[in-house]
Amino acid sequence: MKKYTITIVTIISIFSTLLFLFGFGWVLKDQLIDGKGKQSVTRQTNPSDTMKKSKSQLQIAALGDSLTRGTGDPEGKGYIGYLKDSLRKKTKKSILVSNSAIKGQTSSQLITQLKGPEIKRQLQSADIILLTIGGNDLFQGGEVLGHLDTAYMKKAEKPYLANLKKIYSTIRSINPDATVFHVGLYNPFIDLEKSKLTSSIVRTWNYDSSNLAANYKKIIYVPTFDLFELHVNDYLFSDKFHPNAAGYKLIGERVASLITFSEGGTK
Numbered sequence: 001m002k003k004y005t006i007t008i009v010t011i012i013s014i015f016s017t018l019l020f021l022f023g024f025g026w027v028l029k030d031q032l033i034d035g036k037g038k039q040s041v042t043r044q045t046n047p048s049d050t051m052k053k054s055k056s057q058l059q060i061a062a063l064g065d066s067l068t069r070g071t072g073d074p075e076g077k078g079y080i081g082y083l084k085d086s087l088r089k090k091t092k093k094s095i096l097v098s099n100s101a102i103k104g105q106t107s108s109q110l111i112t113q114l115k116g117p118e119i120k121r122q123l124q125s126a127d128i129i130l131l132t133i134g135g136n137d138l139f140q141g142g143e144v145l146g147h148l149d150t151a152y153m154k155k156a157e158k159p160y161l162a163n164l165k166k167i168y169s170t171i172r173s174i175n176p177d178a179t180v181f182h183v184g185l186y187n188p189f190i191d192l193e194k195s196k197l198t199s200s201i202v203r204t205w206n207y208d209s210s211n212l213a214a215n216y217k218k219i220i221y222v223p224t225f226d227l228f229e230l231h232v233n234d235y236l237f238s239d240k241f242h243p244n245a246a247g248y249k250l251i252g253e254r255v256a257s258l259i260t261f262s263e264g265g266t267k
Contacts, residue, residue, distance in 0.1 A: 058093040061100070061126035063119065064110065067183065067251075068101035068132045072242030079183070079243075080130065082252025087259065098122040106136045107163035114170045128259065129171060129180040134160060138185065138205055139241075148194055153201045161208060168216050180219040181255050184209065186228040188241045199229075222255055 062068050062080055070078020084095050100119055102109070110133055113119055123129060137160040138153075147153070171180060187202040189195065202225060210221035227250045228235055228243075235247030243251065 056093060058087065058091060058095045058128070059126050060095065060097045060128045060130060061122040061178075062097060062130040063099075063113070064101045064130075064132035064183075065105040065136055066101070066103040066242060067135065068099065068130060069103050070248065071103055072237030072239065073245050073248050075245055077245070077248065077252075079248040079251035079255065082249045083130075083256045084252075086253055086256035090256075090259075098126075101132070104136055104141075105133070107133050107160050107167060111163055111166055111170070114167065114174075120174055123171060123174045123178070126175060126178045129175065129178050130255070131167075131171075131180060131182045133167065133182070134164070134185055134205060134209060137163075138202070139188075148197050148201075150201075153204075157205055157208065160205075161212060164209060164212055168213065168219055172216055172219070176217070178218070179259070180216075181222050181258065182209070182213055182219065183222045183251060183255065184224050186224045186232075188228070188232065188236060190229065190232045199225075220258060222258065224251055224254070227251065227254065 060080075066072075068078065068080065070076060070080065073081075075081070080097060080099065084097070087095060100113070100122060102113070105113070137156065140156075168180075184206045185202050187195075187199050189198045192198070206221070206223065206225060210223075213219045213221040228247065233240075235243055235250065237244045237247075
């Protein structure tokens with residue numbers, strides 16, 4: 001009976017040791033994959049990912065619409081890809097990006113997305129949050145060209161600003177410390193008829209959005225209107241709406257230039 005008991009204890013001990021070694025090996029594998037200094041990783045954060053900030057990684061959470069998705073760039077980089085290229089010259093950290101942007105997303109849809117547990121996990125672990133939103137609320141898939149009057153656009157802006165306030169507040173409540181960069185609107189219709197009116201509308205939305213951002217800690221509204229104001233067609237994709245590779249490069253480099261590095265954060 002005693003010999004039988006010892007055998008059972010031995011088997012349990014061996015099984016526990018093997019289970020520990022398997023778990024340790026799995027964690028070590030993840031660290032080796034994600035911590036390669038030169039090779040950044042672009043992936044969705046898994047539920048099992050730790051929410052602790054790593055000193056060896058710069059964690060970026062990106063959300064919003066097709067601009068953050070990179071629609072129109074034949075190389076598939078989008079502004080985030082060019083931003084990463086620039087940041088690699090400034091930091092020795094590996095750069096980990098979780099991109100949850102959805103093509104065609106409006107501000108009201110983003111509010112719904114922010115309720116998801118996966119998005120919350122990505123935002124909680126982020127050092128930097130990138131955001132593009134507002135273009136679909138304003139341009140409405142090009143339908144805005146049929147409603148070009150100040151009164152109509154002012155009416156359309158009111159619910160957008162209310163939604164944007166909720167987006168800012170939600171992000172700040174999930175992560176009080178990460179710097180948020182909200183990439184502003186440009187005017188893709190600047191070469192068309194009534195370009196002065198469309199430019200005036202875009203500038204108004206940018207101005208009101210930037211004023212709202214100023215009420216929140218570490219939320220930076222990044223202007224892009226001037227980047228496309230001259231020779232806009234040189235920076236647009238064939239759909240004449242989304243940026244091409246050159247346009248995304250301009251945006252990415254501008255955002256990267258605003259990201260500062262410090263001993264306590266992103267050096």
